[in-house]
Amino acid sequence: xxxxxxxxxxxxxxxxxxxxxxxxxxxxxxxxxxxxxxxxxxxxxxxxxxxxxxxxxxxxxxxxxxxxxxxxxxxxxxxxxxxxxxxxxxxxxxxxxxxxxxxxxxxxxxxxxxxxxxxxxxxxxxxxxxxxxxxxx
Amino acid sequence: xxxxxxxxxxxxxxxxxxxxxxxxxxxxxxxxxxxxxxxxxxxxxxxxxxxxxxxxxxxxxxxxxxxxxxxxxxxxxxxxxxxxxxxxxxxxxxxxxxxxxxxxxxxxxxxxxxxxxxxxxxxxxxxxxxxxxxxxxxxxxxxxxxxxxxxxxxxxxxxxxxxxxxxxxxxxxxxxxxxxxxxxxxxxxxxxxxxxxxxxxxxxxxxxxxxxxxxxxxxxxxxxxxxxxxxxxxxxxxxxxxxxxxxxxxxxxxxxxxxxxxxxxxxxxxxxxxxxxxxxxxxxxxxxxxxxxxxxxxxxxxxxxxxxxxxxxxxxxxxxxxxxxxxxxxxxxxxxxxxxxxxxxxxxxxxxxxxxxxxxxxxxxxxxxxxxxxxxxxxxxxxxxxxxxxxxxxxxxxxxxxxxxxxxxxxxxxxxxxxxxxxxxxxxxxxxxxxxxxxxxxxxxxxxxxxxxxxxxxxxxxxxxxxxxxxxxxxxxxxxxxxxxxxxxxxxxxxxxxxxxxxxxxxxxxxxxxxxxxxxxxxxxxxxxxxxxxxxxxxxxxxxxxxxxxxxxxxxxxxxxxxxxxxxxxxxxxxxxx
Amino acid sequence: xxxxxxxxxxxxxxxxxxxxxxxxxxxxxxxxxxxxxxxxxxxxxxxxxxxxxxxxxxxxxxxxxxxxxxxxxxxxxxxxxxxxxxxxxxxxxxxxxxxxxxxxxxxxxxxxxxxxxxxxxxxxxxxxxxxxxxxxxxxxxxxxxxxxxxxxxxxxxxxxxxxxxxxxxxxxxxxxxxxxxxxxxxxxxxxxxxxxx
Numbered sequence: 001x002x003x004x005x006x007x008x009x010x011x012x013x014x015x016x017x018x019x020x021x022x023x024x025x026x027x028x029x030x031x032x033x034x035x036x037x038x039x040x041x042x043x044x045x046x047x048x049x050x051x052x053x054x055x056x057x058x059x060x061x062x063x064x065x066x067x068x069x070x071x072x073x074x075x076x077x078x079x080x081x082x083x084x085x086x087x088x089x090x091x092x093x094x095x096x097x098x099x100x101x102x103x104x105x106x107x108x109x110x111x112x113x114x115x116x117x118x119x120x121x122x123x124x125x126x127x128x129x130x131x132x133x134x135x136x137x
Numbered sequence: 138x139x140x141x142x143x144x145x146x147x148x149x150x151x152x153x154x155x156x157x158x159x160x161x162x163x164x165x166x167x168x169x170x171x172x173x174x175x176x177x178x179x180x181x182x183x184x185x186x187x188x189x190x191x192x193x194x195x196x197x198x199x200x201x202x203x204x205x206x207x208x209x210x211x212x213x214x215x216x217x218x219x220x221x222x223x224x225x226x227x228x229x230x231x232x233x234x235x236x237x238x239x240x241x242x243x244x245x246x247x248x249x250x251x252x253x254x255x256x257x258x259x260x261x262x263x264x265x266x267x268x269x270x271x272x273x274x275x276x277x278x279x280x281x282x283x284x285x286x287x288x289x290x291x292x293x294x295x296x297x298x299x300x301x302x303x304x305x306x307x308x309x310x311x312x313x314x315x316x317x318x319x320x321x322x323x324x325x326x327x328x329x330x331x332x333x334x335x336x337x338x339x340x341x342x343x344x345x346x347x348x349x350x351x352x353x354x355x356x357x358x359x360x361x362x363x364x365x366x367x368x369x370x371x372x373x374x375x376x377x378x379x380x381x382x383x384x385x386x387x388x389x390x391x392x393x394x395x396x397x398x399x400x401x402x403x404x405x406x407x408x409x410x411x412x413x414x415x416x417x418x419x420x421x422x423x424x425x426x427x428x429x430x431x432x433x434x435x436x437x438x439x440x441x442x443x444x445x446x447x448x449x450x451x452x453x454x455x456x457x458x459x460x461x462x463x464x465x466x467x468x469x470x471x472x473x474x475x476x477x478x479x480x481x482x483x484x485x486x487x488x489x490x491x492x493x494x495x496x497x498x499x500x501x502x503x504x505x506x507x508x509x510x511x512x513x514x515x516x517x518x519x520x521x522x523x524x525x526x527x528x529x530x531x532x533x534x535x536x537x538x539x540x541x542x543x544x545x546x547x548x549x550x551x552x553x554x555x556x557x558x559x560x561x562x563x564x565x566x567x568x569x570x571x572x573x574x575x576x577x578x579x580x581x582x583x584x585x586x587x588x589x590x591x592x593x594x595x596x597x598x599x600x601x602x603x604x605x606x607x608x609x610x611x612x613x614x615x616x617x618x619x620x621x622x623x624x625x626x627x628x629x630x631x632x633x634x635x636x637x638x639x640x641x642x643x644x645x646x647x648x649x650x651x652x653x654x655x656x657x658x659x660x661x662x663x664x665x666x667x668x669x670x671x672x673x674x675x676x677x678x679x680x681x682x683x684x685x686x687x688x689x690x691x692x693x694x695x696x697x698x699x700x701x702x703x704x705x706x707x708x709x710x711x712x713x714x715x
Numbered sequence: 716x717x718x719x720x721x722x723x724x725x726x727x728x729x730x731x732x733x734x735x736x737x738x739x740x741x742x743x744x745x746x747x748x749x750x751x752x753x754x755x756x757x758x759x760x761x762x763x764x765x766x767x768x769x770x771x772x773x774x775x776x777x778x779x780x781x782x783x784x785x786x787x788x789x790x791x792x793x794x795x796x797x798x799x800x801x802x803x804x805x806x807x808x809x810x811x812x813x814x815x816x817x818x819x820x821x822x823x824x825x826x827x828x829x830x831x832x833x834x835x836x837x838x839x840x841x842x843x844x845x846x847x848x849x850x851x852x853x854x855x856x857x858x859x860x861x862x863x864x865x866x867x868x869x870x871x872x873x874x875x876x877x878x879x880x881x882x883x884x885x886x887x888x889x890x891x892x893x894x895x896x897x898x899x900x901x902x903x904x905x906x907x908x909x910x911x912x
Contacts, residue, residue, distance in 0.1 A: 293831070300840075307800045341780050345757075368754065370793060370830060371832050452765070457766055460767050491912040
């Protein structure tokens with residue numbers, strides 16, 4: 001118990017030290033442009049609190065899901081020897097199910113970032129893209 | 138030349154069309170402002186040979202000009218330059234406007250590409266345009282007062298007082314530069330949740346100080362508003378203050394990747410005005426240097442384009458190849474990027490001994506290197522996946538918006554001025570002109586690569602077929618005159634003294650010379666009033682027209698596609714803003 | 716790159732009598748340039764980063780796109796009046812320590828563009844550390860400028876903290892290289908004629 005508390009205090013002390021020392025070290029300056037968000041050298045227009053399209057949310061969710069799968073993999077890997085072949089079979093089943101989900105998402109176009117929406121945008125505005133042509137003629 | 142003029146006088150009546158003779162033989166007519174749009178629309182779709190492209194739209198401030206024989210009185214002359222592929226001819230339409238702040242009907246209904254040009258005329262001359270939203274400044278900053286190309290506007294910065302930028306001034310300027318959808322007259326403002334982002338003027342992918350304001354829907358570009366003028370160096374006004382000879386270094390810096398290729402159209406126009414015939418050896422030397430610079434410019438395009446797509450290594454190889462080419466340029470001219478080596482009447486000096494082996498060695502090396510790059514870039518499936526079909530335009534759109542050069546050839550039109558209107562000695566060389574049919578980014582790159590190979594062919598022919606003879610014309614206006622005879626007779630000494638100190642006095646007249654530059658067609662339209670300086674230097678650059686096309690090419694594509702498209706357009710900011 | 720005779724080093728007298736600070740040495744060997752190019756000089760700057768000249772071996776390994784992360788702002792090219800507030804804005808957004816190299820004639824004094832739209836020298840609104848001359852300066856000249864900046868940075872004294880300790884930056888004097896190299900230049904003779912390679 002005491003080891004744990006000691007460890008906790010050490011962690012807090014380290015974090016406080018790092019934050020504190022980066023706060024006081026170095027030089028500071030405050031000029032009119034310093035705190036303005038950088039946007040290629042000019043002032044930004046509007047704010048960034050706009051409705052983002054769902055594509056961004058989808059990508060984040062996919063990451064969480066598949067990343068969580070790999071976290072489970074690590075947990076299994078630590079105890080792989082003890083769990084034996086039964087554990088291996090269970091893990092394999094889990095991975096195949098996740099892979100099936102991945103293939104389904106892939107085929108249904110969830111990863112077509114931008115292109116599908118780009119095509120919808122073109123249709124909505126009645127824009128035409130000319131036919132793709134061949135190579136050097 | 139007689140055809141179109143006869144047609145126009147038949148169609149409109151001889152009293153409404155006034156002809157003007159110019160030193161370059163281009164049909165030039167004067168019309169009244171009321172007839173302008175009718176004439177332009179007639180020419181755009183003329184059944185006997187249409188002029189589908191608005192090549193240039195500019196103005197001349199005539200108020201201080203003396204030699205205007207045969208021309209109607211005018212304070213400001215608007216010049217419309219149209220191009221016809223069928224007839225292989227251009228026509229220049231001039232409109233005389235009187236008064237200090239005249240205005241004229243806008244041509245934007247006929248050609249949407251007239252937008253940028255009209256804004257430039259408004260910005261530079263103060264000539265208004267009716268029938269369109271009031272033009273906003275394009276090259277000068279929004280807080281600028283006055284119109285720079287007018288004769289009363291000071292040319293030098295030192296005539297205008299010191300540039301002071303304290304905190305308050307800087308805050309005001311930054312606020313003026315902020316994008317505001319309402320005052321920039323763009324559609325779609327007021328749409329709730331419209332998200333605007335500035336790409337540039339400082340951005341690695343903008344290839345210079347170009348500012349694009351993109352309206353994004355997530356990652357997809359809904360609309361794009363280019364804002365140029367951050368690279369305006371006043372080259373056209375500088376021409377009015379430099380002698381014909383001392384202006385040559387300024388031309389070098391217009392398309393700064395192409396060095397001596399910019400000097401050629403300027404000097405061709407001056408030589409037309411002066412009536413100088415350049416000797417053969419000088420012509421072939423010029424062609425060789427121009428093609429070498431075409432390769433140099435295309436190597437930068439190739440390298441930066443592949444870097445924009447994401448390949449990190451090829452750019453290093455291409456810049457290294459560029460160094461080999463610069464070794465040749467440095468040995469011949471003494472300079473690297475801006476040699477300022479061509480002269481009125483020829484070139485500055487003869488080629489050094491030993492140049493043949495150097496040039497042939499480079500040709501052999503680059504042929505092998507281009508094969509390697511083909512394998513690394515052109516055949517890479519990842520590269521193709523990112524560039525094929527991206528930024529595709531049709532031939533009709535390209536002509537409508539004034540695209541020239543590799544841009545136009547990528548859409549399928551076999552139009553290269555070196556073949557259709559040979560200039561400067563190109564008719565004696567054997568080479569092919571590559572075309573493609575897709576009009577997308579991959580095709581544009583493929584054409585650039587093939588053009589490099591053809592330039593190597595031309596350079597080889599220059600080496601094997603270099604004629605002997607003088608490197609500069611024996612003409613009193615060739616500047617500076619060859620030194621050899623100066624020490625022997627007084628006439629040449631006087632000419633030489635005046636030519637070097639004052640500069641040549643080019644006889645009055647107007648001439649336009651166009652070359653097939655690395656990025657497209659580059660024209661210099663010079664108006665001489667008989668003095669030692671140009672009265673009006675108009676530089677028509679290809680990149681100005683191409684930047685206008687970027688919104689059309691990138692709507693509906695993602696930001697990463699926009700970067701690919703910008704890379705494939707092959708523009709240089711000094712070419713856009715001069 | 717550096718003159719081999721230490722007595723001709725611009726900071727010779729200072730260097731022999733002061734030990735350079737370890738931090739200053741570290742800063743000087745890791746100057747990361749800001750990806751900021753205005754004009755034709757930027758192409759020569761970019762060429763200096765490619766393999767023939769390779770600025771990375773001088774510590775300029777990464778060229779940063781955002782001013783927040785960059786150390787050196789290389790004003791490469793003509794400073795236009797429309798662009799001047801933006802240049803100043805981005806310099807204000809750079810974090811200390813920061814330096815400015817003015818590359819090319821246009822940035823130094825307006826160059827050959829004494830014209831209505833060009834600021835006659837970036838030093839009218841930015842403090843410049845090193846001026847590199849040329850139109851455009853060849854990559855070798857730019858490398859020389861960078862190494863001069865490195866030598867100068869090595870001798871700077873900067874405050875360790877903005878809270879405690881002495882404040883204020885002390886930079887070494889920067890004499891003109893024209894004066895220092897004058898004697899060597901005068902001994903040069905027998906330049907190669909231009910009519911042979």
